[in-house]
Amino acid sequence: MSPFEVAGPSSSTGPNSTSKVAAQFIGMGFPKEMDQAKPYSVGRNVSTEPSSSAFESNMYNISDDDSSLTSEESMDDLSGKDMPWTLLVEMGYDAQEVSIAIDKLGPDVEMTELIDHICAARLEKELQNQTTEPPLLDHEITQNENCFPFEKKRRHFERHSEARKREGHSKAIEKKHIVDGGDDQVLHLPNPMIGYGVPDNPWRKLERKLPDSANAPPYFYYENVALAPKGVWGTISRFLYDVEPEFVDSVYFSAAARKRGYVHNLPITNRFSLLPAPPLTIQDAFPLLRKWWPKWDERTKLNCVLTKPASAKLTEKIRTHLEAYGGDEPPLFVKKYILEQCRKWNLVWVGKNRVAPLDPDEIELLLGFPKGHSRGGGTSVSSRYTAVGNSFQVDTVAYHLSVLKRLFPNGMNVLSLFSGIGGAEVALHRLGIGLKNVVSVEICEVNRNIMRSWWEQTNQQGSLVEAADVEQVTGERIEQWIGVFGGFDLVIGGSPCSNLSGSNRVSRNGLEGDQSSLFFHYYRVLNHVKSVMGEQG
């Protein structure tokens, strides 16, 4: 199927859609298309002739309802073993060694354990071979590391911790907190959480040395929650070419906190902020609320925006508590309870004795989107909360992406995975960076509609290609896009955090979770883009 055909009905957006689509993905026999002996090598010819339809319209759609993918039989055939097997082979691991590992550890073993087992087996084999084979040449080592990032994890983190010691950070930066454990690799959350610097504190680091495998086109930028379960950021970093995450709290860019980790290979010097400067306190962001804000609520910043509003029952309860004391200040225990709830639910004072959750317009303002960005067009209020709550903080991301403006004065080709409501695109647009061709991959139809409306309203001159499901962004499609567009300048996205978030009490399964395991598709797609563009030179 041509990547430029018009979309059919959108795919399912329900909670179970991921596993269902994953099953379809396996059913289509995708791994067989890959050259398993040489991970991510591209054997087929890439057409450089643009599809004729590609030039007839500046907006294309891609349907995921390929008839070859809907075989009930192939769905039934799936065993628990197939899913990790397929994904690992997709990532470039040898089919045989994956099978051996699954046989040994069982079908229900976690992916990270499987990978560790495979790596351990390789190391063991390597050690055995060292007695009979000559040592690898430098270029052979580099090639090997490019294909299998796990194998050099220990060496890298050992080197890195040594380098950190030599650098001798300031006292504030030295006060770090371990967020990753296990083995001998350690990742830290900086305190303050300012990454390589924020507008008011940009001094931290002038330049950094990227691993060779990360120091090649395209630029990539990956985002997720900073406070993920132990080991998650170590895994993400190892897959993304051993690039150390940059942890930043958007509280330095906004009136609301948003602690996130970003793994990227962008330059870190000469960053600049979006204008106009965003309000940095609740009172500046919402001046009309000052009138009702009690002195005993000393908050000037909000916590991380949520995807669901507080219940009316809670705000009523708070009003009733306060009214019981007439106009007097309530006793300490009442104030304490109310402040707890205000912090937990990000409540603001909207009237006498009245608190309320932020409305979606206010959340958009805090996140740096234009007012009403997600409003209307069939979007329900609850789905709007979900959409904006899952998005980038635009000012933060734009600060990191600002270095691209001088590098791409004529605009960029962008592959945007897990686009959501278009935080990355809005950030680039607000930076004044032209969007030449954007491939936007987003499972949720509501979000795609919001993104498309924004694209049309802002009179973008480039082309928008929409795809629903990252699992169906096949190597073939990637190659076609690269053939038509001449490559991607940036691969950007933040994969689902639902299985990583501390708010999730039910299925906080880390990167093994149904949703958050989609990170591995970010890696798969990025790695394929790198391979194809690398071959093109």
Add this chain to the structure above:
DNA sequence: AGAAACATGAGCAACTCA
């Protein structure tokens, strides 16, 4: 049927204090 409302802690790190 779909949207909205409601009830539901765990996990981790920062902080406090003896």
Add this chain to the structure above:
DNA sequence: TGAGTTGCTCATGTTTCT
């Protein structure tokens, strides 16, 4: 230094409402 306390978190599953 270590035990105890405090605070925060891109949420999920079920029930109720429209």
